[in-house]
Amino acid sequence: MRLDEVELRRIALPFVTPFRTSFGTIVERDILVVHVRSAAAEGWGECVALGEPVYSAEWVGGAHEVLRRFLVPALLAAPDVCADDVAGRLAFVRGHQMAKAALEMAVVDAELRSAGQSLASRLGGARSRVEVGVSVGIAASIAELVATVAGYVDAGYGRVKLKIGPGWDIEPVAAVRAHVGADVMLTVDANCAYTGEDIEHLVRLDEHALALIEQPFGADDLASHVALAAVTRTPVCLDESIESLRDAAGAIDMGACSVVSIKPGRVGGYLEARRIHDLCMARDVAVWCGGMFETGIGRAANLALASLPGFTLPGDISASDRYYRTDITEPFVLQDGHITVPTGPGIGVEPRLDVLDRVTTSIERLRRR
Ligand code: NPG
Numbered sequence: 001m002r003l004d005e006v007e008l009r010r011i012a013l014p015f016v017t018p019f020r021t022s023f024g025t026i027v028e029r030d031i032l033v034v035h036v037r038s039a040a041a042e043g044w045g046e047c048v049a050l051g052e053p054v055y056s057a058e059w060v061g062g063a064h065e066v067l068r069r070f071l072v073p074a075l076l077a078a079p080d081v082c083a084d085d086v087a088g089r090l091a092f093v094r095g096h097q098m099a100k101a102a103l104e105m106a107v108v109d110a111e112l113r114s115a116g117q118s119l120a121s122r123l124g125g126a127r128s129r130v131e132v133g134v135s136v137g138i139a140a141s142i143a144e145l146v147a148t149v150a151g152y153v154d155a156g157y158g159r160v161k162l163k164i165g166p167g168w169d170i171e172p173v174a175a176v177r178a179h180v181g182a183d184v185m186l187t188v189d190a191n192c193a194y195t196g197e198d199i200e201h202l203v204r205l206d207e208h209a210l211a212l213i214e215q216p217f218g219a220d221d222l223a224s225h226v227a228l229a230a231v232t233r234t235p236v237c238l239d240e241s242i243e244s245l246r247d248a249a250g251a252i253d254m255g256a257c258s259v260v261s262i263k264p265g266r267v268g269g270y271l272e273a274r275r276i277h278d279l280c281m282a283r284d285v286a287v288w289c290g291g292m293f294e295t296g297i298g299r300a301a302n303l304a305l306a307s308l309p310g311f312t313l314p315g316d317i318s319a320s321d322r323y324y325r326t327d328i329t330e331p332f333v334l335q336d337g338h339i340t341v342p343t344g345p346g347i348g349v350e351p352r353l354d355v356l357d358r359v360t361t362s363i364e365r366l367r368r369r
Contacts, residue, residue, distance in 0.1 A: 001111060003081055006072045006103075006366045007035040008064060011359040013295065013324050020137040022165030022193035023054040029293055030060050033328075033356070034067070036106040043110025044351060046301075047102035048265030048292035055191065055292075056098075056219070056240060056266065063099035068364065071096070071103050076368045083108040087268060097243055097268040104269035105301060109346040116345050118304065123274050125307030129338040132306075133159030133314040134322055135189070135291065138168050142175045149176050152322075158337040159185040159211070159314040165193040170204050177208045185314070189214040192240055196224035203232050211313065212237040212259050225256040235259050239290055243267055248276045252283050259313065263290035264305060265298075273305055281310035291316030296329025300342045300349040303332070307341045328356050 011031050018027045034045035047067075053059040070093050075081050078089060086104040093100070112122055119125075134157040139145035149160055160180070162173060169188070177186060187210055194202065194216045202216055212235040217224040219240035229236040237259035242248050244267055251257050260280055264273040280287045289306040292298070299317060306315045317339060320331035329349040332339050342348025 001038040001040055001081055001107075001114070002079065002368075003036055003038050003075055004368050005037045006076065006106075008067055008072070008364045008366070009033045009035065009356070009360055010060070010064065010362045011328065011356065012361050013328075013359055015293070015323060016321070016325055019293070020139070021163050022138070022191050024052075026050070026293075030361075031295060032060050032064050032067075032102065033295075033297065034102045034106045036110050038110060041110040041114035043106040043108065043113060043346060044297050045102040045104070045106030045109065046294055046298040047098050048263065048294060048298060049098040050292070058096065058098045063096065063102070066093060066096045066099045067103060068366065071099055072366045075103065075107070076366060081107060083111045083271065087271065098265040101265045101267070101269040104271065105264070108270060113346040118343050118345060119270070119301055119347050120304035120307045120341050120343070123270065123304055123308060125304055125341060126309045127307040127341065129335075129340045130303060130306045130311070130317070131158065131314040131337055132317045132334070132339050133157060133161055133185070133187075134318045135161040135316045136163065138163050138165065139172075142172050145172050146175055146179045150179060153180055153184055156334050156337045157318070159187065161187045161189055161214070161316065164188045164190050166198070173205060173208050173210070182209065185211045187212045187214060189239070190216040192218045196221070196227060199224070199228050199231065202228060206233045210234045214261060215239040215241065222251055222254055222256045225251075226254050229255055229257065237261055239263070239266070242276070245272060245275045245279060248279055252280070252285055257285070259286045259288070261290040262287050262305070263292060264301065265292060266290070270301060270305060274308070277308050277310045286310075286312050288313035289315030289317055291318070293323050295324070296320060296327045296332065296349050297347060297351060299332055300329065300347040303339055303341045304347065326355055328352060328359065
């Protein structure tokens with residue numbers, strides 16, 4: 001496929017409720033949507049970078065700039081582009097996985113739409129619906145947290161992830177466990193908020209039968225993850241530390257994790273995500289699909305990925321109404337704790353152009369010269 005035009009569109013979508021983590025509160029998502037056009041097809045991609053570089057070094061303004069100046073021109077200059085060689089063509093730029101992933105996703109979508117194949121089938125999906133979880137931010141009080149979690153459990157979520165950080169860990173987790181009972185799968189996510197000094201403290205979480213503890217220490221602090229994994233019964237899961245297949249292999253070899261959260265944006269795209277899934281399956285490491293508050297575009301693609309056989313734990317792929325009042329695609333709904341995997345060509349959903357236009361804050365079109 002020869003790309004004729006790439007559109008970089010920024011949209012602003014307010015959250016239904018603000019989301020607080022160990023690094024701050026998000027009230028609205030500033031999202032970069034990528035739309036590619038060729039003679040044969042069009043495709044959509046979504047960049048998961050946040051509005052500020054607080055989750056990882058990437059942020060939406062930087063992703064936009066690196067796409068505009070380097071990544072998009074590289075693809076527009078290529079005589080022919082296919083999904084499998086996008087990563088290679090973009091490898092001259094170091095890092096910027098989220099920007100690269102968004103552009104690759106749009107090319108993958110266009111290619112699959114013109115071939116009439118769904119992303120789930122292209123990746124090797126094995127399920128028509130997937131069990132999903134919900135991620136719950138830090139609350140103003142334990143009572144408020146318990147009430148929020150109870151609402152999600154009533155709505156049908158069978159797995160709840162609690163954000164933790166120093167000063168907000170053992171007690172809120174104990175209170176939630178006491179309230180929901182033993183049947184709800186509980187996990188915790190620290191987003192790098194602890195250090196190796198906190199290992200003894202974190203082992204106290206073992207009492208609350210957690211399915212995993214996600215990224216307690218810094219992204220570059222694998223040694224502390226190894227040390228915790230050696231003394232805790234709670235499975236240690238990595239998120240921020242894993243930006244590539246090589247990172248995943250190294251972390252598993254070191255004993256830093258027994259579970260990996262796969263976020264396609266964080267690892268440079270759905271094709272690398274699939275390779276990490278394959279590696280983890282071969283190494284008996286459970287994986288689940290992480291979330292970055294995607295719109296329906298990214299959510300559709302995450303559902304396709306999560307339908308692969310190695311995704312044995314429910315992902316952060318909640319129903320659309322957990323995040324947004326109006327999504328830019330048809331909303332995804334929770335049925336019995338599950339969401340249906342799209343089966344249409346490509347990502348399998350169509351952006352609603354009227355909604356998209358209403359929430360757009362800027363548009364830029366780059367054309368082949
Ligand atoms: O459900 O899409 C979702 C959000 C899941 O908690 C979620 N994402 O670290 O995994 C994470 C986390 C997050 C990332 C939260 C960035 C806030 C900012």
